[in-house]
Amino acid sequence: MPVPRHEYEMYDEERIGELLRAMPQAPEAWVLTAARLPATRRAIEQIAALAETDATFRSQTLEDLEGALARAGVEASPALVEHLRDRL
Amino acid sequence: MEFHQRMTALSTTTDAGLVARCREGDDDAWEELVRRFSRYVLAIAQQAYRLSPSDAEDVFQEVFARTYERLGDLRNDEAVRPWIAQLTRRLCIDRIRAGARESADPEALEAGVDDSLDQLDEALSVQEAMLAMPDNCRDILDRFFRRDESYAVIGTALGLPSGTIASRISRCLGKLREQLEGRERARPTS
Numbered sequence A: 001m002p003v004p005r006h007e008y009e010m011y012d013e014e015r016i017g018e019l020l021r022a023m024p025q026a027p028e029a030w031v032l033t034a035a036r037l038p039a040t041r042r043a044i045e046q047i048a049a050l051a052e053t054d055a056t057f058r059s060q061t062l063e064d065l066e067g068a069l070a071r072a073g074v075e076a077s078p079a080l081v082e083h084l085r086d087r088l
Numbered sequence B: 001m002e003f004h005q006r007m008t009a010l011s012t013t014t015d016a017g018l019v020a021r022c023r024e025g026d027d028d029a030w031e032e033l034v035r036r037f038s039r040y041v042l043a044i045a046q047q048a049y050r051l052s053p054s055d056a057e058d059v060f061q062e063v064f065a066r067t068y069e070r071l072g073d074l075r076n077d078e079a080v081r082p083w084i085a086q087l088t089r090r091l092c093i094d095r096i097r098a099g100a101r102e103s104a105d106p107e108a109l110e111a112g113v114d115d116s117l118d119q120l121d122e123a124l125s126v127q128e129a130m131l132a133m134p135d136n137c138r139d140i141l142d143r144f145f146r147r148d149e150s151y152a153v154i155g156t157a158l159g160l161p162s163g164t165i166a167s168r169i170s171r172c173l174g175k176l177r178e179q180l181e182g183r184e185r186a187r188p189t190s
Helices: A013-022 A028-035 A037-053 A055-063 A065-071 A078-087 B003-011 B015-023 B027-048 B053-073 B077-098 B106-110 B113-131 B135-146 B151-158 B162-186
Strands: none
Touching: A013 B113, A013 B135, A013 B162, A028 A037, A028 B027, A028 B053, A037 A055, A037 A065, A037 A078, A037 B027, A037 B053, A055 A065, A065 A078, A078 B053, B003 B027, B015 B027, B015 B053, B015 B077, B027 B053, B027 B077, B027 B113, B053 B077, B077 B113, B113 B135, B113 B162, B135 B151, B135 B162, B151 B162
């Protein structure tokens, strides 16, 4: 009969150290970009909503998507520019 | 509640609790979810699939973008960890196929990945056990094992004689081991 996992597999300090080293920290800039996603998406939705009611704003935004994102306080990335273009 | 206190409280919230809060539109909970799984996602991309830093960054951002968009589709909030792992695996494979290795054999792409993921799942469990540790232990273990700081650097940063660092690390590792073994015993056997 197999021995239940917890009865034979205890963690020694060397193994814990190895597991702690196994997952290095992600670059903080990557984490912050992902963490700000809700605020970024809200800003894009606000731009899209305004563009729906204001044709001039929409065409200006389409001409300068990066600028529109910057004015909304969002640091533009290719993926975000594409996302905004899709929303417009 | 102050921001720091709030984030500290969130850091001990279960995965399912965090998902529920994210779904309610809690931005702090979302940040905690990103921080909790950021190492895991990166490790799958870079260690299991050996993506370049640039591809790993793209996959990293795409994983969290899709997680944010599809959190409502998750049937079991407790299963967010395997769900994120699966999403990351799929996006890594897509990235490899879209690149120079487009014609790569799917079986070859997955070779050895399961073993890597088992190791990373175990590492994530250690990370979760770390969350239950006192701040001073978490800090010293993080500095020594993850940031690779020397006893002297740790001693200077924490205002401790460097001769006491080794014994503190050992004591904290002992506490972490107790945490892990407690969690292991509490886990239902299948």
